[in-house]
Amino acid sequence: MAQYLVLIYEDESVFGDEAVGAEVHAAHTAFFEKHGAAVAGGNALEPAATATTIRGNGSGGHIVTDGPFAETKEVLGGYYLIEAPDLDAALEIAKAVPAKFGGVEVRPIRDMG
Numbered sequence: 001m002a003q004y005l006v007l008i009y010e011d012e013s014v015f016g017d018e019a020v021g022a023e024v025h026a027a028h029t030a031f032f033e034k035h036g037a038a039v040a041g042g043n044a045l046e047p048a049a050t051a052t053t054i055r056g057n058g059s060g061g062h063i064v065t066d067g068p069f070a071e072t073k074e075v076l077g078g079y080y081l082i083e084a085p086d087l088d089a090a091l092e093i094a095k096a097v098p099a100k101f102g103g104v105e106v107r108p109i110r111d112m113g
Helices: 012-016 018-038 087-094
Strands: 002-011 039-044 052-056 062-066 074-084 102-108
Touching (some): 002 087, 012 018, 018 074, 074 087, 074 102, 087 102
Antiparallel strands (some): 002 102, 052 062
């Protein structure tokens, strides 16, 4: 069984409303109830403003800055690690991931073994 990372990108500005937060939580609970057997892991992330970005400076050192890697309206807000027999099956599961205020990206996990 192959593994796929489903990255959830959404406009996090809408999550300040408690009713929206409750709606999103309920949607993810329903997703897990239906597809939990395929979910190998996952989590929500803190807001993008809490991110710290580390980049190489070109001479062996690093530049550390507060904030996300890129300033965009839709930010990475969470992920699911799912197991599926193939990409088509993973895409069908990913279509059910709640992302009312954005979308999802599906990436195969590379087998490093």
